[in-house]
Amino acid sequence: QVQLVQSGAEVKKPGTSVKVSCQASGYSFTGFYIHWVRQAPGQGLEWMGWINPDSGGTNFPPKFQGRVTMTRDTSSSTAYMELSRLEFDDTAVFYCAREHSTGFDFWGQGTLITVSP
């Protein structure tokens, strides 16, 4: 069965970076885009960008350009999202999700990143 398993929660200091992983299984990793979505505490869903696991191509909204990097390792079917220059309001749960023609059909369990002094 399709699964996306993310790395564990982290506490980071302002100004540092965090790298979250998302390991896919149960399907052809290079066949589907992976998206990253952020959810601040008590808030809604915010799209952060996608990576094409086949080509490595990426797309980010202007808000995150220059601060987010998305990469992948096809040998381990893992996608990565790195967010730099962390600020207090980057505290959130970060999700990876698989894109299908029908929407985001499978989601990771989420990774809580807490930015704290």
Place this chain on the structure above:
Amino acid sequence: DTVMTQSPDSLAVSLGERATINCKSSQSVLYSFNNKNYLAWYQQKPGQSPKLLIYWASTRESGVPDRFSGSGSGTDFTLTISNLEAEDVAVYYCQQHYSTPPTFGQGTKVEIK
């Protein structure tokens, strides 16, 4: 960017009654080539990841109970939960994936009255 606006922000419904959530997009999400609306509905229960419920505006994802239904086309959409059950307490989001960036509504919280 396409703005998705849901209404209401929250609603309380008695068990066994109907819950109706509306979603309006600032631009049409109907792809004329295949006549499909690129509009999805997600359910997020407390402490869980979002789950795809409805896609192409009105098609239930596999395993989703038939008390969940979606309707609408173009810019106006509705998610209906008939015969509300306790396990349906959640936040529901609409999303358009017709254009980049994909955008979500702000969410509608469904509670038991």
